[in-house]
Amino acid sequence: MQPREIFLAKLTRKTAPRVGIGSATSVVTSDLMDEVGVSFPRAHLHAEDMARLAAAGHTVLGFDNVMPLFSVWHESAALGCPVDWGGRSQWPDGKSIYSSLHDDIRVPANLLLQPACAVPLQALPLLQRMMGGQAAVVGKVFGPWTLGYHLFGVEDFLMATLLDPDAVKRAMRNLIEVTVAFANAQVDCGADAITLGDHCTRDLCSPETYRDFLLEIHQELQQRIRCPLILHICGNTADRLPYIRETKLACFHFDSKVPAGEARRLAGETLALMGGTSNLTVVRNGTPESIERDMAEKLRAGIDIVGPECAVPLDAPCANLRTLVSAARRLAGGSSHGSAT
Ligand SMILES: [Zn+2]
Numbered sequence: 001m002q003p004r005e006i007f008l009a010k011l012t013r014k015t016a017p018r019v020g021i022g023s024a025t026s027v028v029t030s031d032l033m034d035e036v037g038v039s040f041p042r043a044h045l046h047a048e049d050m051a052r053l054a055a056a057g058h059t060v061l062g063f064d065n066v067m068p069l070f071s072v073w074h075e076s077a078a079l080g081c082p083v084d085w086g087g088r089s090q091w092p093d094g095k096s097i098y099s100s101l102h103d104d105i106r107v108p109a110n111l112l113l114q115p116a117c118a119v120p121l122q123a124l125p126l127l128q129r130m131m132g133g134q135a136a137v138v139g140k141v142f143g144p145w146t147l148g149y150h151l152f153g154v155e156d157f158l159m160a161t162l163l164d165p166d167a168v169k170r171a172m173r174n175l176i177e178v179t180v181a182f183a184n185a186q187v188d189c190g191a192d193a194i195t196l197g198d199h200c201t202r203d204l205c206s207p208e209t210y211r212d213f214l215l216e217i218h219q220e221l222q223q224r225i226r227c228p229l230i231l232h233i234c235g236n237t238a239d240r241l242p243y244i245r246e247t248k249l250a251c252f253h254f255d256s257k258v259p260a261g262e263a264r265r266l267a268g269e270t271l272a273l274m275g276g277t278s279n280l281t282v283v284r285n286g287t288p289e290s291i292e293r294d295m296a297e298k299l300r301a302g303i304d305i306v307g308p309e310c311a312v313p314l315d316a317p318c319a320n321l322r323t324l325v326s327a328a329r330r331l332a333g334g335s336s337h338g339s340a341t
Pocket of ligand 1: 232233234235309310311
């Protein structure tokens with residue numbers, strides 16, 4: 001089985017010869033940009049450079065999948081948010097554009113032709129060609145909750161969930177169409193699976209808010225997007241994992257704030273689990289020994305695809321990511337040799 005087939009099998013909890021090794025979010029670091037010779041911000045804005053940098057997730061680091069949408073701002077930029085695309089050591093950042101939840105959201109008729117959407121859509125087929133079926137190609141979209149934060153500002157959006165829940169639900173109904181259109185366009189351009197980022201983190205969203213505002217939306221996305229979805233939510237999600245199970249999404253990419261064994265228990269038999277390895281203590285500051293211990297713990301817990309919990313910090317050493325991949329392969333009984341060597 002090729003790494004691509006292993007990744008896609010594990011994503012839906014099917015049998016594979018070893019654990020999957022990958023990530024739903026960015027694995028790019030500043031030193032990886034130097035190695036590839038492609039840096040932010042260019043990698044967000046030029047399809048060929050985006051594909052080249054993403055390909056390194058497999059060809060340099062050895063992961064079973066690649067993922068070219070490094071930033072969280074693509075759809076929001078296409079919807080009109082001004083975005084500073086950052087640099088070698090800086091993530092992109094953007095600004096909200098609406099002052100009230102009652103403002104009509106203007107979705108451009110040619111949304112997918114806006115550069116911020118068009119570039120990843122051009123990068124995906126390039127990346128499929130570069131991978132030649134060796135590694136899975138994962139796309140990424142944001143759900144209407146995160147898009148609401150971006151368009152209206154986090155504070156105003158969250159206040160409105162308390163003061164004017166109907167306005168929030170109306171806005172989310174409009175924004176779900178953006179998520180569906182961008183996701184299915186990525187599938188048409190060659191994405192094998194899609195990361196669905198929606199930042200309903202515990203400190204900003206209670207489990208009841210997840211149930212009342214997000215559960216149905218995520219169920220609908222699962223039905224309307226034509227490939228397996230990987231839901232990504234940062235932070236401690238233990239209190240909403242029982243609801244996430246009900247969405248019937250293929251996989252949940254979880255944060256190390258939920259211990260791996262507890263995540264496995266809460267996810268049940270059908271929801272696959274990815275990630276759970278701390279970016280701070282393991283990926284950024286880990287030693288070969290602590291990285292190996294962490295991988296052994298994830299394998300014991302029955303995590304389906306091991307790897308970083310969220311976007312890797314840009315100042316992490318990419319050598320640690322190589323160590324993580326080879327430790328996971330060795331412990332899982334597969335060869336430590338692969339495309340990374
Ligand atoms: Zn995250």
